[in-house]
Amino acid sequence: MKYNAGMASTMRALVKTGAHPGFHLTDVPIPAIGPTDVLVRVEKAGLCGTDHHIYAWDKWAQTRVKPPLVVGHEFMGTVVAVGDAVRAVRAGERVSAEGHIVDLTCLLCRTGEAHICERVEIIGVDRDGAFAEYVAIPEYNVWRLDPAIPDVCAAIFDPLGNAVHTVMAAGVSVKSVVITGVGSIGLMAIPVARAAGATSVYAIDVNPRKLELAQQLGADATFSATQPDLVDEIKRRTRGDGADVLLEMSGSGAAIDLGLQIVRNGGTAALLGIPADNVNLNLAERIIFKGLTVLGINGRRMFETWYQTEALVKSGRVDPSAIVTHVLPYTEFDHAFDLMSRGEAAKIVLDFKGDIAKP
Amino acid sequence: MKYNAGMASTMRALVKTGAHPGFHLTDVPIPAIGPTDVLVRVEKAGLCGTDHHIYAWDKWAQTRVKPPLVVGHEFMGTVVAVGDAVRAVRAGERVSAEGHIVDLTCLLCRTGEAHICERVEIIGVDRDGAFAEYVAIPEYNVWRLDPAIPDVCAAIFDPLGNAVHTVMAAGVSVKSVVITGVGSIGLMAIPVARAAGATSVYAIDVNPRKLELAQQLGADATFSATQPDLVDEIKRRTRGDGADVLLEMSGSGAAIDLGLQIVRNGGTAALLGIPADNVNLNLAERIIFKGLTVLGINGRRMFETWYQTEALVKSGRVDPSAIVTHVLPYTEFDHAFDLMSRGEAAKIVLDFKGDIAKP
Amino acid sequence: MKYNAGMASTMRALVKTGAHPGFHLTDVPIPAIGPTDVLVRVEKAGLCGTDHHIYAWDKWAQTRVKPPLVVGHEFMGTVVAVGDAVRAVRAGERVSAEGHIVDLTCLLCRTGEAHICERVEIIGVDRDGAFAEYVAIPEYNVWRLDPAIPDVCAAIFDPLGNAVHTVMAAGVSVKSVVITGVGSIGLMAIPVARAAGATSVYAIDVNPRKLELAQQLGADATFSATQPDLVDEIKRRTRGDGADVLLEMSGSGAAIDLGLQIVRNGGTAALLGIPADNVNLNLAERIIFKGLTVLGINGRRMFETWYQTEALVKSGRVDPSAIVTHVLPYTEFDHAFDLMSRGEAAKIVLDFKGDIAKP
């Protein structure tokens, strides 16, 4: 690869080496880049639930992932090399990137809907990813970072973008909003929804610690999903009508059913959480008679969501670092996944620069 | 009631007299009207699947309907009396009417969404209806008929409106459209979708006779729901993407699952058909990853749908009489329901005027 | 009139008595109400630019207003009587009201667009208004006030609604917003736009005192309309693109031309300000090549805007009292108009209750 003359030929990376739990920290070749790609020196990267699925090698991971694979998809860093046909990105630029690699030739890619391209490949899932010293990425996917955005925030623009896309797809301006499931994306959705104009934001979860975080992040009120009269409780707070908008971020069938009861006739339900199994729904009562709009939400819009995310962070309306509970050297990845497993972290960021990157 | 001086005090009506199958043709008082109501002499009325549920006294009917009740909700006729505070409707006017009586005071009624008012009462279901010589209706619900609309078409503006509302909510202009379930409303949706700008309309059903009717009404192609490769077949006809729009009019869980597979990523599915039971869905694959918009459809917009329906019929773009297979005197209602039961009729209209109306 | 048994038959009112400047405080009959109307004891009322036009008897007023006329259209008070066919409003309820009396029978009224009914009559302009002890209003127009809304805020829901309707029609969620013209409605639009989710709000005016108020009300930056490089200045603050949204609230042709330059390609311009004369526009450069969406804004949506206004005020996101600089007894109306003329007031509210109302 001509673009990295003078660079080492290998790098340190977290690799899924085979069909078993865990990752290995090992040396792999620095990825080659094609004429329309760029090579990025990774500096910080976010840990996602998806990474944990692959680490734990659960049913979903076994079906989807083909080892060996460099994992990780949320990151920021600095461009170190660019392909011949790259038109705007330059070496030295500080960037993050959209991790969904799309075909750019299908109907969806050609009509502003690339985020739901049928032939998407996700870095760190379907091809080598960002938990490494270097990652190769098409220029199309690169997001140049505004200097005002701190590294830790920039590293989690991807999941923050999930929250922003869900909120913006639903439309929350001067509306009452209920969020079911306040994991890291659900938590981020709280300040995002407030900043995007929600007049009230209510959070529902089964975990009291998450509800406490939700309160700290600006929820107007929080509720246990097991509270018996919850539908009536929300109606009492919304003129008797129910919430205008549901943001479903749990993936739980019970939460989906509850959320659809809570949203008012004519309201909108945006579904981001991914149920592990089929969901049994009373479509007549929950969706049809109510005249609901139900939106399937996937990824982030390229790149409308990225512009919105930048605007929210840069204007100070949203501070994503508020949910980052840990920043750890990437060598401590086992510890990081352990924290995640035990529910002791909201969002963990791994550092790939520091003084660690000396093999 | 002062408004019908000189009129008889009783009228002939089809009445659900008790908790058992069938209707009785009997004499009941002519309904009284309040200050904001009008009284209509019914001339023609359409038979709906809902009427058949009540006639057959099935599980749904047993839960919902409280006899005694004058049944029927699709109709047209002539205004014979108006209340003191009626502002625009006059005796002698030829009218149809929206059968959903709404409260006019809730959020939805006050923001242009009266069709999904939570406190709706449907004539012929929750209060006395239109299979009678006279029916009382709020002025708000009255639709004045253009002289160019024939009686038989006017009598079925209500179900035609279901088709129009579904088509217009989904948005079909320059789109490919699949309709699952071509009962009478599904059939009407075919010419409506074509007139509203669909570039292709595909009909799917299990009943070959209905598919034949669908072809006659202008479907570009029709398919048996049991055809094994149907998802691929539709993809082949839609550039490999799948249909832009699904209009679900069967209420069958299997059809909903099939339809959601047929619609392309980023497409729209409008659900009008009412499943009798819960539906088991792979929400992740069918809705969330695909970025689908799923719309629950109920009734007809008041009165946007009525204006649209009139424009479609008056311009000649849609001829609803094409699906009326029978016009019968209302005294032959048992015969009419028998035709419906045996699947020998697409749409039946009852005549309440003729020479029958001799009190 | 039977509804006010025991009440006096006359009331104090501010009346435009003839074709000359000024109003007279005089006794007139308490208005009669029809079966679908309510009678309201006025408590507080807002002074609007329109009232000042009529007071000053300018060209517009001479064309539009037919004396004698009770003036005023922004108000709140308590219902004292209701007509026979009133269905939900009760005597004793605390209310404000939409001052646009619409026909309720046209296409627009029947499809959720009553605010642009062609046959609208405005109270205090086309028929007797609210600067009086009592005002008659159709039940349809009544807005029941939440107890949490203070009287002074409730009295100006009408102009606040203009601001809310403009902001919501344009759509400001996670967008950059420029407001040209920060009179009382433009000022209110600042907190409304912020609450509705704008990530930045820039105010432009020719009057330094208004710009100071704009800053106090939360504008991110304010600019004199005469600043020579203003288009570039806004571009610098918006990634080089220009503002996403223009809210035009001045009615000045120069401001409209400037604002259309400031808004980015593909952006939205909502025009609320009413130019006194024709405007000369380079439509090609300002609108067509830019792919702009230009929205004419009139009144407030019935009643979507009222729900939104209530939600904004009740949630504490917007405090309209912040722009009320004076609350005066209605007998001091000449003083009030003098303050308005001299630009010494942002918003003035007249009190019609106090101990003044002793005829």
Added chain:
Amino acid sequence: MKYNAGMASTMRALVKTGAHPGFHLTDVPIPAIGPTDVLVRVEKAGLCGTDHHIYAWDKWAQTRVKPPLVVGHEFMGTVVAVGDAVRAVRAGERVSAEGHIVDLTCLLCRTGEAHICERVEIIGVDRDGAFAEYVAIPEYNVWRLDPAIPDVCAAIFDPLGNAVHTVMAAGVSVKSVVITGVGSIGLMAIPVARAAGATSVYAIDVNPRKLELAQQLGADATFSATQPDLVDEIKRRTRGDGADVLLEMSGSGAAIDLGLQIVRNGGTAALLGIPADNVNLNLAERIIFKGLTVLGINGRRMFETWYQTEALVKSGRVDPSAIVTHVLPYTEFDHAFDLMSRGEAAKIVLDFKGDIAKP
């Protein structure tokens, strides 16, 4: 240029050689292509009003065009060479292309609004174009042609796309539509609007021959712009309300003013025609009080409009060849512009293949 080994190095082209009227048919180098470009052998090309402006060297052309320049932007042909980084287009493919070359890096290009990129360059206007044997074009701009689309139709996808974009931006499904100005794009808008679901299409022009063509192309009625009671006439045909949608395709200030009067309150006006000078408008009466939505229309959406255009033509809903009055060898370009000047042609297509292409 390595891509055309074995090809001649020069080609025949229509060239604007200097600051004076007319074009020259001359030999110029075959254009070089970069790594993301393709080279197309032009077969058929459409003549546009823009070409005529450049030919006649009018005021607009003098300001915009820098000779020498190969002119022409509407075309179809066959790919003969592709750059190294081209990913999907192959030599031998039959293609048309979007003539707006955009930067692909700005906000608009990155959010599905590339058609209004601020740094657009138009082929045949700002850089070498398609009235030549060969044209170079970025892969991004290429539209692969369905075999079912005839050459003559494919050659005019660009202006047909203007009509489709205008119609689809306005939204005509089940609406009444007025078109002001039925030049070649206005004429194409008639069958497009009908196919897209308009329930009525009315055409207005000053030229009786164009109105005759409009009638032939499916207008429900046509009117001279000078007819004195035209606003009332359209109201009579639209329930007294006015047209739902205006498609302004004349660029005449008088037509814009008339059209804005004809569209109903709450309606939509899409402006495609480009006024040569400023337009003097009563914004208050024509746009603001009416609550109008006015859309500036530029180019065609990339590539939503192209998909829609293909769907309309391939389904047989629209036949663009109906407006092609002449197909001429490209050597007869002077004759072609003469026909245009004299108003004797609706749409002219030049043939660049035939047996002419022997350098």
